[in-house]
Every structure is written in structure tokens, then in C-alpha cells.
Amino acid sequence: MNPNLMSRRQLLQLSGLSGIGLLLNGCRSADFAEGVGNAIDPLNQRVEEMLLRPQALAIEYPISSIEPQALIVNPKKTSPIINPDTFKLIIDGVVNQPMQLSMSDLQKIPLQSMVIRHVCVEGWAAIVQWGGVRLRDLIALAQPQVSARYVYFTSGDGYYESWDMPSALHPQTLLAYQMNGQPLPVDNGAPLRLAAPIKLGYKQSKWVTRVTIMNQLPSKKGYWEDQGYEWFAGL
Amino acid sequence: MATPKKSPPINHQKLIVKLFHGTIIVSLILMIGSGLQIYNATPVFGGKDGWHFPKFLTLGHWLAGGRDWHFAMMWLYSFNLLVYGIYILLTKRWKKRFVSGSDVQVLKTGQNPKRKAYAWHRLIYTGIIPILILSIASGLAMYKPVQLAWLAGLFGNWQTLRTIHFITVPISLLFMTAHVLMNLKVGGIKIVRSMFV
Structure with missing residues (x-):
């Protein structure tokens, strides 16, 4: 050798x-x-x-497969208390028709209901029923300008998020006020929260108070994103 | 210097094969380390209260870091396997270098223990490949369960999907251990070395 x-x-x-x-x-x-x-x-x-297929519907499940115990409230901190009677959702930004909507205004829009799988970045998932209004209907009411590319969500607890427009306009992206057939509980985001099968849980802001249409993303993109989590977070 | 005992010639591997092989090992180690980090966020077995992997086995410091590594290395891991697969097809390597009908015949009726060990050796390293493909398929199904619903649907519910994806780790580690042991049995350290340098 x-x-x-x-x-x-x-x-x-x-x-x-x-x-x-x-x-x-x-x-x-x-x-x-x-x-x-x-x-x-x-x-x-x-x-x-x-x-992302912007119009393709995610699988919906029968009511019987809802898993109320599987939906973990995370992180466990005090929830902000928002009075639903005086609450007004602000829609502004690059829109021709900025508006403020009360809960009764929102409830006049036909209720959309879906039973979908909610997937958390931590790896767990739960089948949940959500009822509310389609975000795309609200965005259409506000008449976004052609330059609109992002939607920014501000929450009552200081949480903030931003979404790409195609995901925000998806037919199963809701601002929900109902969960598992009941009025949305405070710990789950009452009076109004985002719910969608096409994004990870941290994109689905609770206690949403303001929806801002933007043509550019601000430097603060989202509560978890600014700490290192991925921004798009599509499923 | 004493003349070394005459031993069968070792089939020297092509550089490209050594690269594929080495990349599988490195990318798999990184995929497993970051995967265990993700696992620890909610253990597949027992949920949040379940047993967690010790920190020294995990990669990426926290969940976001584990995901950064996992979804970067997935490209290296899967494209390396894809290109390797194309290479195997184009060079007709699959006909000669993987387990074949004659190996199966040997395992059933063979009398020569050396030939039998060799057949086992080929069966084991060929068996690793479908496990690696399963890890990619189940991983993609969990990464994009809505857009790739057709794929996710093959794995049943979420818990089954998570379990299958996780189980590919101990199974591939088991196969790899068997692969190393069979290598040593069939060709000693020389055959192991031939795959790296």
C-alpha cells in the first residue's frame, strides 16, 4: 500500500x-x-x-369534527377588554372610502361560516368553526386604490400583523365574531379577530381594531416576524 | 514490509457519487437537528406536556431558528436526492448498484454466507431511499397542507401526518446504523473509506 x-x-x-x-x-x-x-x-x-391559489377553497370539515379542546390559547396573558357596543372597526390607508364599522354594522353583512383546520407554528392543529365577515367584502367596501398591495392589522393588545393582498382577499379569510357556534370568547379575540385556513396561527390577529390598506410594508411587519419568524407563513 | 493478505478489489466510487453521499449525510444531520427543535415546540407524543429532546441535540436555538434551518436545508436535502435520482436513471446505475432480483434470490435460497451478507447490504442501503422520500413527502404535506391538500390527504389527520414525518427520523437512523455495520462486514473499513475519499 x-x-x-x-x-x-x-x-x-x-x-x-x-x-x-x-x-x-x-x-x-x-x-x-x-x-x-x-x-x-x-x-x-x-x-x-x-x-397560493387565491380562489381555491381549503378543505372544510363537518361540524362533528370540531375539536374545542385542541385550540390552545397562546400565549397566556391578560386579554384586552373591548366593549362591543362602543367598538368601531377602522378601515383606512390607501382607500377611497375610509370607514368605521360598529359590530351591528358588521353583523348586517351576511355571516360566512367555515369549519377549517387551524395550524399553529408550534406544530399543533385544531378543527375550528369560525363565523364572521369576509375580509374581501370589507376591503371592497372601502374601495382600495390600485396601488394597494398589503393589509396591516392593529390589535387592541398591541399586537400587529401584515398580510399580502392575495391572501387577504381569499374567500376564506374572515374577520370572525363567532367561534364553534358561540359568540367569540374574549380570550380568543372578541369582539373581532382574523381567521383563515391559509395562514399559520400567528398571522391571525385577535382583538383587531384597525385594518389599514398599504402599498408598502412598514419596517415593523408583525409582532412575531420582527422577532425572527417568517413573514408569509402560508399553509 | 509484509505483503498484505490478498483481498478483493474495492470498487472506487466516482467523485460525484461521493458528493451526493456526503451531502445526504450533512443535510440529514442538519434536518434532524432543526427538526427536533421544531418537535420540542409541541412534542408529537404527549403534546406540550410530552417528553422533550435535550437541547444539545437541537439546532437553531429556538423555534424560529429551527424553522430557518429546516426550511433552508430542505432545498439542499431534497434537490440533492432529486439530482442523484436523475443521475441514477441516466447512468442506468439503478440496474447494477441497487438491490436486484438476484439479491432477493440469494436471500431466499443462497448458501454462500459472503454473498448473502452482500445481498443484505444492498437491500439495506436501497431501503434507505424510500424512507428519505417519505420524509420529504410528509414534510411537504405539513409545510403546505392547504395548497398541497392532495398530498396531505394521503397521510390522514394532522396527528398521523406529524407522527409519520417524525418516525422517518428513527427509521432512517436505524437503517443508516445497519448500513454502516453491513459495510464493515462486507468490505471492512476499506469500503467505507472508498465512499468518502
Whole structure:
């Protein structure tokens, strides 16, 4: 056996092993993950936008398959109390017809109901019934300008979110005031919250007080997104 | 220097095959590390109160970091396998280098223990491939369960889907351990080395 060949092989083996070791040690820091995420996110977002079928309905389930216990209220902190009698939903931004709608105004719009799977970024899922108004009907009432590309949601607890317009206009994207056949509970976002089968749970803001149509995303894109979670978060 | 005992020649691997093989190992390690991080956010078994994997096995520091790694490495992991699959088809490698009818025959009726071990060896490393494909299919189904509803539908409900995706980890680790042991049995350290350098 050629001793030179052996030493070259051993060197290659050693360098390969230490390379993996270095890589794994580097991965330990959170910053490394952030860098990896930032590098891949533009590609992943493009793919998610391509995969989204804006008019295709997600599977709806029979009422009997609702799993009330599976829907976890997360994170467990005090819920803001919003008086539904004086509450007014503000719709503004790049629209021709900014408006304020009371709960009774919203309840005059025909109720949309759906039983869908709610999927949390943490890996759990629950079959839930949501009832409310289609966001796209509200957006249409406000008459968005042609430059409108994003929808920004402000919540009563300081939470904030932003969505791409095609997802916001999806026929199963609701502003819900009903859950599992009952009025929406405060802990689940009463009086009004986002509900949609096409986005992860953290996109579905509770206690929504204001819907702002935008043509550009602000630097603060969303409560969890600004801490490192992915923005598009389509399902 | 004593003349080494005559042993059968080792089939040297092409560089491209070594690259495919090495990329599978590295990307799979990163997929498993980040996958366990995601698992820990809500364990598949037992939910939030279930048993969690120790932190040193996980990658990405927290859930968002684990997801960053997982959904970056999925490209490397799946495209490496895809290109490897195309390579196998184009070079007709699948005819000679994977488990075949004759191996099955040997396993059933063969008398030569060396030939039998070799047939086992080929069966095991061929068996890894469908497991890796299952991990990608179940992963995609969980990543986009609405847009890829046709795929998600194949896996039943959410808990079944999560369980199948998770189970591909211990199964692929089991197959890989068996693969290394069979390698050593069939060709010793020389055959292992031939796949890397």
C-alpha cells in the first residue's frame, strides 16, 4: 500500500470531520440561524406566493369534527377588554372610502361560516368553526386604490400583523365574531379577530381594531416576524 | 514490509457519487437537528406536556431558528436526492448498484454466507431511499397542507401526518446504523473509506 496515499486520505478524513464539527458548533448560535433564514427567505417566499391559489377553497370539515379542546390559547396573558357596543372597526390607508364599522354594522353583512383546520407554528392543529365577515367584502367596501398591495392589522393588545393582498382577499379569510357556534370568547379575540385556513396561527390577529390598506410594508411587519419568524407563513 | 493478505478489489466510487453521499449525510444531520427543535415546540407524543429532546441535540436555538434551518436545508436535502435520482436513471446505475432480483434470490435460497451478507447490504442501503422520500413527502404535506391538500390527504389527520414525518427520523437512523455495520462486514473499513475519499 502506498504510504503517501494513506496520509492524504487520512488528512482528507480529518479535515472533513473537523469541518462538520465547526459547522455544527457555528449552528449553535441563534445568529447563525437568523443568517440562514435571511438568506433563504426570499426564495421560500417566492415559492409560497406561487403555491397560493387565491380562489381555491381549503378543505372544510363537518361540524362533528370540531375539536374545542385542541385550540390552545397562546400565549397566556391578560386579554384586552373591548366593549362591543362602543367598538368601531377602522378601515383606512390607501382607500377611497375610509370607514368605521360598529359590530351591528358588521353583523348586517351576511355571516360566512367555515369549519377549517387551524395550524399553529408550534406544530399543533385544531378543527375550528369560525363565523364572521369576509375580509374581501370589507376591503371592497372601502374601495382600495390600485396601488394597494398589503393589509396591516392593529390589535387592541398591541399586537400587529401584515398580510399580502392575495391572501387577504381569499374567500376564506374572515374577520370572525363567532367561534364553534358561540359568540367569540374574549380570550380568543372578541369582539373581532382574523381567521383563515391559509395562514399559520400567528398571522391571525385577535382583538383587531384597525385594518389599514398599504402599498408598502412598514419596517415593523408583525409582532412575531420582527422577532425572527417568517413573514408569509402560508399553509 | 509484509505483503498484505490478498483481498478483493474495492470498487472506487466516482467523485460525484461521493458528493451526493456526503451531502445526504450533512443535510440529514442538519434536518434532524432543526427538526427536533421544531418537535420540542409541541412534542408529537404527549403534546406540550410530552417528553422533550435535550437541547444539545437541537439546532437553531429556538423555534424560529429551527424553522430557518429546516426550511433552508430542505432545498439542499431534497434537490440533492432529486439530482442523484436523475443521475441514477441516466447512468442506468439503478440496474447494477441497487438491490436486484438476484439479491432477493440469494436471500431466499443462497448458501454462500459472503454473498448473502452482500445481498443484505444492498437491500439495506436501497431501503434507505424510500424512507428519505417519505420524509420529504410528509414534510411537504405539513409545510403546505392547504395548497398541497392532495398530498396531505394521503397521510390522514394532522396527528398521523406529524407522527409519520417524525418516525422517518428513527427509521432512517436505524437503517443508516445497519448500513454502516453491513459495510464493515462486507468490505471492512476499506469500503467505507472508498465512499468518502
